[in-house]
Amino acid sequence: MASATPAHGADGVAAAPAPVSDVELERRAYRRRQQYKSVAVSMVSTVVLALVIVVGLQLSPGWPHVRETFFSGEYFAKAFPEVLDGLWLNIRVLAVAVVGVAVFGTLIAMVRTSRSPIMFPLRALAALYTTVMRGIPMIVILYLIGFGIPGLQIVKGRIDPAILGTIAVIMGYSAYVAEVLRAGFDDVHPSQRASARSLGLTAGQTTRMIVIPQALRKVAPALMNDFISMQKDVGLISVLGAVDAVRAAQIEVASSYNFTPYVVASLLFILMSVPFILLNDWYSARLRKRELSGGTV
Amino acid sequence: MSGVTTDTKAAAKAALAGGATDGGRPVLRLNGVRKSFNGVEVLKGISFDVNRHEVVALLGPSGSGKSTLMKCVNLLEQVDDGQIWLGDTDITDPRADQDRIRARIGVVFQQFNLFPHMTVLKNVTLAARKVHHWPKDKADARALELLDRIGMRAKAGAYPDQLSGGQQQRVAIARALMTDPELLLLDEITSALDPMLVGEVLTMVAELKEQGTTILMATHEMGFAHDAADRVVLLRGGVIAENGTPREVMDESQDPATREFFSHFRG
Numbered sequence: 001m002a003s004a005t006p007a008h009g010a011d012g013v014a015a016a017p018a019p020v021s022d023v024e025l026e027r028r029a030y031r032r033r034q035q036y037k038s039v040a041v042s043m044v045s046t047v048v049l050a051l052v053i054v055v056g057l058q059l060s061p062g063w064p065h066v067r068e069t070f071f072s073g074e075y076f077a078k079a080f081p082e083v084l085d086g087l088w089l090n091i092r093v094l095a096v097a098v099v100g101v102a103v104f105g106t107l108i109a110m111v112r113t114s115r116s117p118i119m120f121p122l123r124a125l126a127a128l129y130t131t132v133m134r135g136i137p138m139i140v141i142l143y144l145i146g147f148g149i150p151g152l153q154i155v156k157g158r159i160d161p162a163i164l165g166t167i168a169v170i171m172g173y174s175a176y177v178a179e180v181l182r183a184g185f186d187d188v189h190p191s192q193r194a195s196a197r198s199l200g201l202t203a204g205q206t207t208r209m210i211v212i213p214q215a216l217r218k219v220a221p222a223l224m225n226d227f228i229s230m231q232k233d234v235g236l237i238s239v240l241g242a243v244d245a246v247r248a249a250q251i252e253v254a255s256s257y258n259f260t261p262y263v264v265a266s267l268l269f270i271l272m273s274v275p276f277i278l279l280n281d282w283y284s285a286r287l288r289k290r291e292l293s294g295g296t297v
Numbered sequence: 298m299s300g301v302t303t304d305t306k307a308a309a310k311a312a313l314a315g316g317a318t319d320g321g322r323p324v325l326r327l328n329g330v331r332k333s334f335n336g337v338e339v340l341k342g343i344s345f346d347v348n349r350h351e352v353v354a355l356l357g358p359s360g361s362g363k364s365t366l367m368k369c370v371n372l373l374e375q376v377d378d379g380q381i382w383l384g385d386t387d388i389t390d391p392r393a394d395q396d397r398i399r400a401r402i403g404v405v406f407q408q409f410n411l412f413p414h415m416t417v418l419k420n421v422t423l424a425a426r427k428v429h430h431w432p433k434d435k436a437d438a439r440a441l442e443l444l445d446r447i448g449m450r451a452k453a454g455a456y457p458d459q460l461s462g463g464q465q466q467r468v469a470i471a472r473a474l475m476t477d478p479e480l481l482l483l484d485e486i487t488s489a490l491d492p493m494l495v496g497e498v499l500t501m502v503a504e505l506k507e508q509g510t511t512i513l514m515a516t517h518e519m520g521f522a523h524d525a526a527d528r529v530v531l532l533r534g535g536v537i538a539e540n541g542t543p544r545e546v547m548d549e550s551q552d553p554a555t556r557e558f559f560s561h562f563r564g
Contacts, residue, residue, distance in 0.1 A: 195410055198371050199424035199472070200400025209427070213414045 072260045079252040079261035086248030087268050090234045093166045093244070097230060100170035105177030110207070112178065113185045126178070133175030138233055142168045146240040162244075165237025173230050180222045184215030221287065224280040231273050235265070245269070322384060323348045324480050324511045325370065329379035332365055339365045341535040342379065347480065347513050352506045354522035354543075355515040357532035358558065363515040366532070367484045370513065371404050384479060400428050403473030403481045408489040410469035411457040417444065418453040421472045429476050436475075443471040447501060463494030467501055474510070481505065483514035499525070519562035523547055531555060 057063050111119060111126040133141070145168035150159055188211050196206040216223075238247035245268055249261035323346035332340040339362045347353045355363050368374040370381060372388060372395050381389050388398045411420050421443065422436040431439075444450045447467045457465050466486055473481060483502065487495040499521050505512065506525055516522055522529055522543060529546040531539035539546040539555055547559050 191406060191408070191410075192412065194373050195404075195406060195412070197396075198373070198399050198402070198404040200396050200428035201424065202396050205427055209423070210412055214412075217414065 068258075070259050070263055072258055075252070075256060075258045075260035076264055079249060079264045082248045082252060083245050083261060083264045083268060086243055086245035086265075087272070089162060089242060089244040090237075090269075091272070093162055093169065093234045093237060093242075094231055096166050097169045097173065097234065098227065100166070101173045101177050101230070104170060104174040105181060108174060108178035109181035109185060112182050115203075130175045130178055133172055134179070136172075138169075138172050139236055139239060141172045142236055142239055144168075145171065161240035161242040162237060165234075165240050165242055169230065169234055169237070173226065173233075176226050177223065180219050180226060181215065183222075184219035185211055187218050188214045217287075221280055221284040224276065224283065228273050228276050228280065231276070232269050235269060321348075323382075324351075324384060325513060326382040327366075327370075327379070328382070330366070330369060330376050330381060331378040332362075332369060332374060332376055334365075339535055340369070340376075343532075343535075343537060344379075345530055345537060345540055347511060349511055350509045351527045352510075352512045352514070352525055353528045353530060354526035355513065355530050355532065356517075356519070356522060357538075361532040362535045363532055364484065367482055367513075367515050371402060371482055372399055396428075400424065400476070401479050403476075403478035405466070405469045405473050405481070405483050405486045407485045411465055411472070413457050416454050416456060417449065417460070417468050420457070420468060421475055424472070425475050440471070440475060443474060444468075447471055461494060462490045463497040466490065466494070466498045470498075470501060470505075474505070479511065481510050481512045483512060483516070485515050485517065487516065487518055519547070519559065531558070533558075 108126045108130065111122045112130070114123060136144075142165060146161060146164045149164060149167070185207075192210055192214065193206055196210040197203070201209070235244060235246040238244050238250065241247070243251075245265045246262075249265040252261035253259055325347040327346075328344050330340055330343040331338065343362075343366060345353075355366065357363050365374060369376050370388075376389050379389070380387055383398060383401060386393060386398060388395075411417075412423070415423065418437065418440055421440040422431075422433075425431040425436040425439065426433065441450055441453060444453055447470075449464060449468060449471070452460060452464065452468075457468070460468065470481075470483075470486075486502075487498050490498060495518065499518065502512070502514070502521075503525050514522075514526075524543075526543055529539065529541065529543050530537055531546055533554065538552065539550055546555070550556060550559075
């Protein structure tokens, strides 16, 4: 096969650096000037917007009172250690919930996309589950699990509300994640499945080796988004009485009627989510770039 | 290259001699194959054979049923009537093990062939490892030999989207050949390629023919079908309009519709 050497076609072109023409130099200078101009414009517009907000707040009659109630330095310092302590519980709940949602969500998605007749009852059940769970407000799911499971009295004694809260978060979020994954499975081009089956791979092997890995790449941004959303929703376990960041803040508020502790909790939740938001943005951008350059995944 | 060709030819001859039990049975036999979609009959009783070491080109205008026919042979579609035999196996029998039958046929599609999340080497070795349960050493050695033959050994670790369309399609052919299938199905494998890459893929198919591979190919490359095919089957409106040597069908047919069809490709 003389015609097909590795260095075929355009790959083999040796590029010698050519001197830059005056026209190109002029173009580069112009582009640079344009860039300076747009930076200057964006800076001015940012300053103007900031001024509008600051002046607007200062002019509103209740501002001094709001500032004292929500942004008090004194209460901030006082609440911070307690709330941070509570956040540690949120982080642990989140870690367990992520694993739980990954397993349970994948199972539901696989059942939902299965074709075999024996799976029919499970398939119907999974469809019902995702429909119902996505319809119920998260806080109601927490109440149902948090007060319903202990009510069954299967376990003697008190169940830690953090555990019940974790179960509720897993059950709620699995429904969302399952639907995202299912969309991913359906999004893998049918010819990939055909290609795999034509090699003799079984349906199960095709799902495991061809469909799932590609689906995960496709829906990664959506999954990350669900993760970020779950990150703040673990704060809802406080309604069951678990002393997490939100509950810790609530305790502080109750003794002082100053709402700054809630701002502390919000700030901590934001800080926790920023790395993942940045990661998600970076990954989505990379994915888009690859797709634009002709890659399929 | 010539050494490999001779080896393979010898092997093919040996296989032919050893296969006396098949009594010269065709590799593929279609008998009265029918297929409808939503009440529209796409295939209206197709019967023809593909013999060992034969290259058969399936031609016909778009919508003539070429793709459907290829899908039926590959069990991606179920026939409504008629039979398809692969050697001694009736592959339209619902009791037949479909996965095993598919493993006996190598298929290359028009596009979206390779698995984008796997390297070239992994793509080529996948079926050998997971379906035929070859040990990794054996699969890798065979794959590298195949890749070497198509000048793609240096790209074994690359991902499909780092290759040109022609390179991808050659890798797809190597993947289909990995486990020595009885029949190679090529479904319009050059339709998605630019003219230069078409040549590169067709050169490879011509070499496979030299080596005695049995091929059924649906194609729009009339020049190539004329030069490389042993036989041409022309589909029109779901029936076989012509079945003969390229010369008989493409140059000497007296049928006005056939002459009209090929007139678009001359000059």
